[in-house]
Amino acid sequence: MSINTVGIIGSGTMGLGIAQVCAQAGKKVVLVKATPGDIERPRGKFVGSLDKAVERGKMEAALRDTIIANITFTDQEEAVADCDLVVESVIEDIEIKKALFNRLEGICRADAILGTNTSTLSVTAMMAVCQHRDRVAGLHFFNPAPVMSLVEIVHGFETSDATLKALNAFCKEIGKAPVLVQDTTGFIVNRLLTPYMLNAIRMLERGTGTIETIDQAMMTGAGLPMGPFALADYIGLDVVIAMSQNIYEDVREGHHAPPHTLVRLVQLGYLGRKTGKGFYDYSAKPPVGNPALVHPVI
Numbered sequence: 001m002s003i004n005t006v007g008i009i010g011s012g013t014m015g016l017g018i019a020q021v022c023a024q025a026g027k028k029v030v031l032v033k034a035t036p037g038d039i040e041r042p043r044g045k046f047v048g049s050l051d052k053a054v055e056r057g058k059m060e061a062a063l064r065d066t067i068i069a070n071i072t073f074t075d076q077e078e079a080v081a082d083c084d085l086v087v088e089s090v091i092e093d094i095e096i097k098k099a100l101f102n103r104l105e106g107i108c109r110a111d112a113i114l115g116t117n118t119s120t121l122s123v124t125a126m127m128a129v130c131q132h133r134d135r136v137a138g139l140h141f142f143n144p145a146p147v148m149s150l151v152e153i154v155h156g157f158e159t160s161d162a163t164l165k166a167l168n169a170f171c172k173e174i175g176k177a178p179v180l181v182q183d184t185t186g187f188i189v190n191r192l193l194t195p196y197m198l199n200a201i202r203m204l205e206r207g208t209g210t211i212e213t214i215d216q217a218m219m220t221g222a223g224l225p226m227g228p229f230a231l232a233d234y235i236g237l238d239v240v241i242a243m244s245q246n247i248y249e250d251v252r253e254g255h256h257a258p259p260h261t262l263v264r265l266v267q268l269g270y271l272g273r274k275t276g277k278g279f280y281d282y283s284a285k286p287p288v289g290n291p292a293l294v295h296p297v298i
Contacts, residue, residue: 001111001162003027003170007080009100010034010089011042011073014117017145018087020046023070024063024146025174030083033075034090034100043073081107085170087139089117092242094125101136102129113163115139116154119190119239120246123156123183134160137167140187141176143235151176152187185250186243193231194243194256200228201259211279229279232262233272237279241266 006022008015011033019031033039047068053059072079080086086108088100097116104114114136116126127136138154151171153164164180171178181187186194200214209217215227232240241258248256265271265278272278 001084001166003084003113003166005030005083005085007083007086008032008089009077009080009086012089014141014143014145015089016042016046017143018089018117018141019071020067020146021141021174021176023067027070027174029071030079031071031073032077032079033073039073039075077103078107080104081109083108083112085113085115087115087117092118092121092239094121097121097126098129101126105130105132111135113137113166115167117141120186120243122185123154123159127156127158133158135163137163138181138183138187139167142189149175149177150189151178152181152189153178154181154183154187156183186247190243191247194240194247197228197232197240198244198255198259198262201261205259205261233278233280233282235272236274237262237266237271
């Protein structure tokens with residue numbers, strides 16, 4: 001099937017990013033605010049971000065206007081009824097996602113594809129609450145969605161070949177590089193990256209190195225754009241701990257469990273860049289291109 005209209009449930013950072021990618025590729029988008037509050041708030045944030053890109057010369061004004069024109073902002077889930085594809089991008093809570101999929105079954109067309117942008121949760125568990133299970137799949141974009149090219153297409157237990165084929169074509173149409181992944185907790189990228197970040201934290205706790213030296217070693221020695229602590233701060237320590245817990249619940253292997261330092265930082269509300277503090281202190285503007293030079297918190 002051809003995917004021309006896309007519904008997105010959730011107007012957070014990922015929802016807005018996915019909306020931009022789809023609208024920029026010429027798709028019509030219905031963006032649904034999934035939490036209480038004024039719909040103008042996410043719309044204003046979105047438009048403001050595009051305006052800044054135009055001001056900095058990173059986007060043409062005509063493209064900005066096209067993107068905005070292709071997106072309808074709403075707080076009504078029923079507005080996605082005629083969409084070819086609906087992607088949920090709400091909080092990483094399996095029960096909330098399952099309830100949403102159950103509602104979407106009664107809203108969307110029988111031939112519409114239902115996707116989840118979950119980073120670690122089971123697509124099959126969400127699929128289980130649906131009648132038309134063959135049309136449910138994971139569609140995991142990476143943050144920031146307008147920049148990152150990878151999309152993990154996740155094959156749930158009963159996802160049909162037709163659904164996977166349609167999503168693969170769709171991802172290429174919107175300029176992304178899709179990879180097919182089986183429904184395993186964490187999929188490919190987060191299954192590898194999460195223990196990498198957790199092991200770095202354990203190295204810090206053992207005194208093997210400091211936050212700065214471990215990050216610098218991985219950037220200089222492994223050629224990575226940022227080290228594990230800067231990466232964790234960028235992702236959000238609340239997201240990192242959730243990924244860790246989800247993978248640990250699945251495999252019950254100790255090295256996937258959240259380290260003590262990560263737990264304490266999250267308890268204190270130090271979640272990384274989005275709160276101004278994580279492993280690093282972002283209260284002062286960090287040096288461009290080298291986040292490891294920001295002063296560490298611990």
